Amino acid sequence: MRGVTARAAAIAGLLLGALLAAAMAPVYASEPARPQIKPRVEEGLKAKARRREVDGNLVGHGGPVKAVRVSADGRYALTGSFDYAMMLWDLAPARPKVVLRLAEHAGAINAVAFVPARGWLVAAADDGTVTVYEIKSGRRITSFAGHQGKVIGLAVSPDGRLLASASWDRTVRLWNLETLTSGPVLSGHKGPVNAVAFSGDGRSLYSASYDGTIGLWRSDDGAFVRPLYKHGWGINVLERVPGSERLVLGALNGTVAMIDGGTGKVMRELPAHVRPVLALAVLAKPGLIATGAGDGTVRVLRLDDGALIEEHRNPYGPVWSLAFVPGGGRLFYAGLDDFVTLWQVTPRRPFEPVQSKFPRRFQVSGEVSEGERQFARKCSVCHTLQPDDRNRAGPTLHGVFGRRAGSLPGYPYSQALKRANLVWTAETIGKLFELGPDTFTPGSKMPLQRITDARQRQALIVFLKAASTTPAVREGEGKDEPGSRKARPRAGDDRRQEK
Numbered sequence: 001m002r003g004v005t006a007r008a009a010a011i012a013g014l015l016l017g018a019l020l021a022a023a024m025a026p027v028y029a030s031e032p033a034r035p036q037i038k039p040r041v042e043e044g045l046k047a048k049a050r051r052r053e054v055d056g057n058l059v060g061h062g063g064p065v066k067a068v069r070v071s072a073d074g075r076y077a078l079t080g081s082f083d084y085a086m087m088l089w090d091l092a093p094a095r096p097k098v099v100l101r102l103a104e105h106a107g108a109i110n111a112v113a114f115v116p117a118r119g120w121l122v123a124a125a126d127d128g129t130v131t132v133y134e135i136k137s138g139r140r141i142t143s144f145a146g147h148q149g150k151v152i153g154l155a156v157s158p159d160g161r162l163l164a165s166a167s168w169d170r171t172v173r174l175w176n177l178e179t180l181t182s183g184p185v186l187s188g189h190k191g192p193v194n195a196v197a198f199s200g201d202g203r204s205l206y207s208a209s210y211d212g213t214i215g216l217w218r219s220d221d222g223a224f225v226r227p228l229y230k231h232g233w234g235i236n237v238l239e240r241v242p243g244s245e246r247l248v249l250g251a252l253n254g255t256v257a258m259i260d261g262g263t264g265k266v267m268r269e270l271p272a273h274v275r276p277v278l279a280l281a282v283l284a285k286p287g288l289i290a291t292g293a294g295d296g297t298v299r300v301l302r303l304d305d306g307a308l309i310e311e312h313r314n315p316y317g318p319v320w321s322l323a324f325v326p327g328g329g330r331l332f333y334a335g336l337d338d339f340v341t342l343w344q345v346t347p348r349r350p351f352e353p354v355q356s357k358f359p360r361r362f363q364v365s366g367e368v369s370e371g372e373r374q375f376a377r378k379c380s381v382c383h384t385l386q387p388d389d390r391n392r393a394g395p396t397l398h399g400v401f402g403r404r405a406g407s408l409p410g411y412p413y414s415q416a417l418k419r420a421n422l423v424w425t426a427e428t429i430g431k432l433f434e435l436g437p438d439t440f441t442p443g444s445k446m447p448l449q450r451i452t453d454a455r456q457r458q459a460l461i462v463f464l465k466a467a468s469t470t471p472a473v474r475e476g477e478g479k480d481e482p483g484s485r486k487a488r489p490r491a492g493d494d495r496r497q498e499k
Contacts, residue, residue, distance in 0.1 A: 055094045056342030058332070060087060060101070063382070065334035067112045067321045074326040076135075078121060079340055080109025086123040088135065091325070100138045104131060110152050117160025118177065124151035130165045130175065142180045146173055153195040153238075157202040162219060164205055168192035172207050174222055184222025189215065195238035199261065200245060206261065208249060210234035214264070228264040231255065237280040241303065248289055250277025256291050258306075270306040273297055279333070281322040288328045292319030298333055300345055310345050371463025374456055378433075378449055385467050400424050400468050405441070416443030426461045433457050 058068070063082030070077050070091070077089040077096065086109050088100040100121075107126030114121060120141065121133045128147035133140055144165075153166035162183070163175040172193055174183035191210030198205055198219065205217045206228065214229040233253040240247055245261035254273035259266050270289065279292030287303035296314035301307065317336035324331055329346045368376070375385075382394035395411040403424050406417035420441060422428060434457060437446035451457045 054342070056096065056330070056344075058087075058089050058096055058340035058342075060098050061085065061338045063108075063338055064336045065321070065338065065340050066108060066110050068323045068332045068334045068340050069112050069114060070323045070325055070332065071114050072116060072326070076114075077323070077332065077340070078112045078114060079334065080112045080123055081338070082108045083338075084108060084125075086112055086121065086133075088121060100133075100135075102131075102133055102138060102140075104140055104143070105129065107150075110150060111154040113154040113156050113163075115156050115160050115163070115177065120177070122154055122156070122163060124154050124165055126150045128167065128169070130154070130163070130173075132163075132177070132180075144173075144175050144182060146182055146185070147171070149192070153193070153208075155196040155198050155205070157198045157219065158200065159202055162198075162202070164196045164198065164219075166193040166196045166207060170209075172196055172205070172217070174205075174219065186215075186217050186222045186224070188224055189213070191234065194234070194236050197238050197240040197247065199240070200243070204261075206238060206240070206247060208235040208238035210252075212251075214238065214247070214249065214259075216264075228261070229259050229266075236277055239280050239282045241282050242284040244284075248280060248282055250280050250291060252276045254293065256280075256289075268306055270301055271299060271308055273299075275318075279319045279322040281324050281331070283324040283326075283328050286328050288324060290322045290324065290331055292322050292333060294318045296335070298322070298331070298343070300331065310348065312343060314341075369459065369463060370456060371459035371461075372467075374451065374460040375463055375467070378451065378460070397464065397468050400429075401426070401465060414444050417441060417446075420444075426465070429461055429464070430457050433460070 058077060058079055061079065061081040061083050065079055065081045067080035068077060075091060076099070077091055078086065079089070080086045084105045084107060085101055085103040087098055087102070089096040090099050102121070102123065105123060105125045105127065109123050109125055111124040112122065119135045121135055123131045125131070128145065128149060128151060130144040130151055131140060132142050147165065147167040147169050149167045149169035151165050151167045155164045156162070161176070161178055163177055165173050165175070167173070170187070170189045170192060172186035174186070175181070176183050186205070186207065189207065189209040189211050193207050193209045195208040196205060203219055204225070205219045207215045207217065209215070212231045212234055213227050214235060216225040216228040217223065218225060231251055233251045233255065235249050235251050237250040238247060240261065246267065247259050247261045248256070249259065250256050254275060254277060256270040256272055256277055257266055258268045258270060273291065273293035273295070275294035277291055277293055281290040282288070282303070288309070289301040289303055290298065291301070292298045296317055296319055298312045298314060298319055299308060300310045302309055314333065314335065319333050319335050321334040322331060329344065331343045331345055332340050333343060334340045379397070383397045385397055387396060387398045395408045401424060405420045405422040405424060406413040422441070432440045433449065433451040436450045437444055451460065
């Protein structure tokens with residue numbers, strides 16, 4: 001795992017590896033005239049449908065969910081996704097209701113935060129921006145720019161005056177929420193900064209980095225105070241225990257520990273994970289810690305002594321974010337699924353049994369055609385074949401052949417693609433995947449995807465020709481879902497995974 005950034009080891013490796021890895025299976029000479037869902041794939045899709053529909057789950061995103069937070073009063077949840085959107089949820093109904101879908105971003109949302117003192121929401125994105133919204137209206141208040149890399153972590157000062165953002169550009173930036181202006185830039189880490197936390201009085205800031213250190217800073221002027229803690233591996237996540245200066249950290253080597261925020265001394269080693277710790281949540285009352293790892297293991301520990309209370313082994317991939325519902329009896333966890341799962345910890349409620357190795361649209365079995373396999377792995381995370389885009393990051397590919405690039409009504413394309421003198425045909429789609437969008441459509445916001453094998457490209461094109469005109473109705477694509485274009489309230493739409 002060495003030589004890669006802290007969450008690159010897990011997020012890039014586990015997510016992009018799952019989504020973008022080339023298929024290692026025989027190439028079929030021909031494709032069916034009308035795509036069919038094979039029995040084993042159908043079984044997995046049905047199992048996913050059952051998991052999604054459990055009461056309490058947050059269902060509505062169009063891609064894997066990377067962040068989840070719950071408001072202090074337990075009324076709302078906030079989520080951020082690979083689909084470029086942040087969503088606000090009303091948790092009162094048995095099936096939580098979408099209040100806002102905020103999509104004014106040009107990258108995946110990695111971190112979200114509530115600003116309760118002001119009634120605001122914050123989203124941090126892959127494009128380096130930090131965007132602030134008003135809860136009541138969904139109005140965008142401002143978008144802070146300045147980071148030169150992904151923004152991975154957010155923290156709000158206790159008085160709601162300052163916002164801190166942690167980035168893979170190796171800096172932390174402070175933003176003044178009273179004046180909506182940029183503040184000090186905290187530089188000095190030798191690796192990406194993955195997490196930040198304010199002290200209880202708001203005067204100090206803690207930063208956790210892939211360089212294996214936690215730094216202590218003054219929040220008024222951004223001055224570096226000292227290295228607070230040194231660990232042999234990159235530190236992925238960091239949370240302060242409310243009402244104290246105890247810090248809980250999770251590291252790349254699976255370490256979970258509690259340290260003193262004043263001295264940096266280790267107060268307690270907590271049960272370690274086998275894989276990198278990617279998610280962390282702390283609840284002061286009744287005193288709980290939740291940890292999530294790259295192998296899907298979720299643990300709930302007692303805050304006072306670190307004793308294991310419950311453990312769940314999520315079979316569907318890494319856990320990227322965790323959030324307790326006040327009271328501690330329930331816990332949200334997010335990962336590769338396009339929904340957030342609610343785990344009823346106490347009294348424990350059983351999960352849907354695992355019935356398929358292929359529970360997601362981009363994970364398909366060997367029984368599908370090569371063209372469908374390539375679509376699932378290269379296209380389906382950002383695009384659908386249905387007339388409705390299903391909240392994906394990109395426009396629908398329904399009817400894409402013969403369509404002028406950048407012309408689908410209602411989708412906010414980049415100017416580069418709008419100006420391109422290009423019609424999507426078998427030849428141009430083939431060139432797109434042969435050369436890559438950075439070469440074939442320079443200046444557009446398409447993700448860097450290539451298929452170097454000519455036979456695989458041809459199989460994908462044959463599949464798309466059939467499926468984009470007579471699409472197979474997969475799970476979740478044949479009916480309206482909470483938060484879909486036909487069923488959702490929305491505010492803003494500036495997504496940029498184009499075609």
